Amino acid sequence: QGQVVESGGGLVQAGDSLRLSCSTSGLTFSTYTMGWFRQAPGKGREFVAGITWSIEKSYYADSVKGRFTISRDNAESTVYVHMRDLKTEDTAVYYCAAGRAETLVEHSGSYSYWGRGTQVTVSS
Numbered sequence: 001q002g003q004v005v006e007s008g009g010g011l012v013q014a015g016d017s018l019r020l021s022c023s024t025s026g027l028t029f030s031t032y033t034m035g036w037f038r039q040a041p042g043k044g045r046e047f048v049a050g051i052t053w054s055i056e057k058s059y060y061a062d063s064v065k066g067r068f069t070i071s072r073d074n075a076e077s078t079v080y081v082h083m084r085d086l087k088t089e090d091t092a093v094y095y096c097a098a099g100r101a102e103t104l105v106e107h108s109g110s111y112s113y114w115g116r117g118t119q120v121t122v123s124s
Helices: none
Strands: 003-007 010-013 018-025 033-039 045-051 058-060 068-073 078-083 092-099 118-123
Touching: 003 092, 018 033, 018 092, 018 118, 033 068, 033 078, 045 068, 045 078, 058 068
Parallel strands: 010 118
Antiparallel strands: 003 018, 018 078, 033 045, 033 092, 045 058, 068 078, 092 118
């Protein structure tokens, strides 16, 4: 059974940078598309970024494009999202997910395994 575990969240100030990590076990990481989603208080879960497994094509939500960068290290079975120029509206619980599909990367239904999330709080 695959497992996904996020780390790296915390409290930062607006304009700061932060890198989240997501490690996996129990699945062949190199054959999984990896995604990051987030859920702010009182809101639904939304797509943040995703990276496919075969050609490592990356996708981003418009709200984070140009500020967030997703990358993967197949040797370490880990995916990262480097977040810079953080804004208060980036405050949310960030979830990592793994799935086999390489299309509809922005849809939560494309993912089979989910982590428990890591809190990111951006203060003004």
